[in-house]
């Protein structure tokens with residue numbers, strides 16, 4: 001008994017310590033080697049030439065979100081695990097601009113411990129996508145996934161709206177941002193609201209379904225389809241979703257983490273606890289009940305009619 | 313029902329309401345069923361949605377006519393229930409429909425200037441017009457503007473609960489309609505009551 005108690009305590013202790021050690025780098029941005037500059041609108045540095053403290057504005061695209069950073073999947077890393085250690089000096093050396101950064105596949109490819117994510121399969125699918133076809137290797141995974149802040153939301157969240165919001169922001173951060181869009185493309189970004197004006201309740205839809213629901217080919221066995229197809233192949237037919245065998249069931253609503261919370265007895269057709277999609281939630285019980293009542297009414301009416309004719 | 317003297321039962325506003333309502337409700341039932349079983353429907357999802365929404369608004373406007381009409385005219389007197397014989401009176405009417413009318417009994421509550429509906433009919437009309445139709449309208453509009461619905465009821469989506477309730481009420485109205493149509497054929501002749509709701513005279 002004592003022995004067990006001891007083990008329990010050491011496990012708890014270990015977990016808290018380990019948890020603490022996680023993200024330790026980013027806990028105190030003010031005093032972090034890099035974040036003291038890269039987390040605020042302005043930064044100060046010592047100008048050695050003039051020998052004075054100078055304050056300047058930070059390039060808004062180089063400001064990191066420290067909260068998201070600490071919550072991201074890579075919070076175990078420090079900046080210089082990925083970036084060159086030479087960045088500790090400021091001004092950063094100009095040759096650092098040429099530094100080639102490691103990609104997702106460099107670290108995750110062939111690694112057994114991440115097998116469930118199927119990185120290789122995802123890469124294969126991504127390379128079929130319209131983005132890759134048009135922009136080739138320039139359209140890296142990092143164009144959608146920030147290595148700093150990415151969190152595997154679809155896998156861990158139990159809130160559909162959160163999953164949708166997180167996923168759609170990954171697309172909108174570029175499609176709704178002229179500057180970022182120009183980073184990859186030479187032309188202007190089409191206005192999404194106008195492009196989708198055929199879709200009623202557009203705002204509601206964009207809050208309840210992911211862009212990828214309509215824009216990818218669903219691959220069974222892959223948690224998140226990555227093959228973004230050309231617009232002509234996008235789903236426009238309402239019935240694809242608004243029906244009993246909705247495509248949402250094999251994409252957005254397939255996640256275990258969502259289904260666990262919605263086992264609700266006779267309404268077992270309820271797949272998600274946050275959304276109701278007209279046409280999809282058929283309760284076999286209620287359907288049968290209504291057919292029985294309906295037939296009983298007709299039989300009643302028919303019998304009454306027969307008696308009226310006979311007794312006339 | 314034996315008198316040959318005709319009574320003017322259905323004033324123009326009532327017939328306008330009833331016409332709009334009947335047409336609207338029939339479309340709502342057809343499109344409502346389509347939305348739930350869209351694969352086997354002859355209307356596209358998009359047109360089913362639009363038709364359902366438009367008819368819903370028509371029925372709502374119609375309901376306002378009914379509601380206001382019954383406040384400002386004396387048609388409302390036919391809808392007043394007396395506590396005396398609250399249970400017994402409709403039972404008597406049921407007995408008549410189930411047994412009496414086949415055994416040459418007289419209708420227990422013949423229609424007159426003072427009485428447009430028999431007690432059973434009155435109860436049904438009150439339940440449908442002052443409970444079910446208003447509820448179906450409210451839940452319908454809630455589904456049209458889902459952001460006004462509370463997010464979660466216990467573990468279920470508020471929208472889901474509202475939608476189930478809306479469908480159940482719609483189903484109740486469908487059953488009411490079948491019975492309503494059938495009972496309306498019990499008159500001097502099977503089409504007599506239908507003529508009345510058109511020309512106003514009973």
Ligand code: HEM
Pocket residue numbers: 321322326330333334335337338387428433437440441445485489492493496505506507508509
């Ligand atoms: C095709 C559809 C319909 C037809 C042919 C029809 C026919 C009739 C007829 C013949 C009457 C007069 C006989 C009586 O008072 O019982 C009547 C009255 C009435 N109907 Fe209908 N009906 C239809 C749909 C509906 C619907 C959908 C509702 C309500 C949801 C409704 C509610 C009423 C009410 C409340 C009255 C009594 C009105 C009054 O006199 O104050 N009807 N209907």
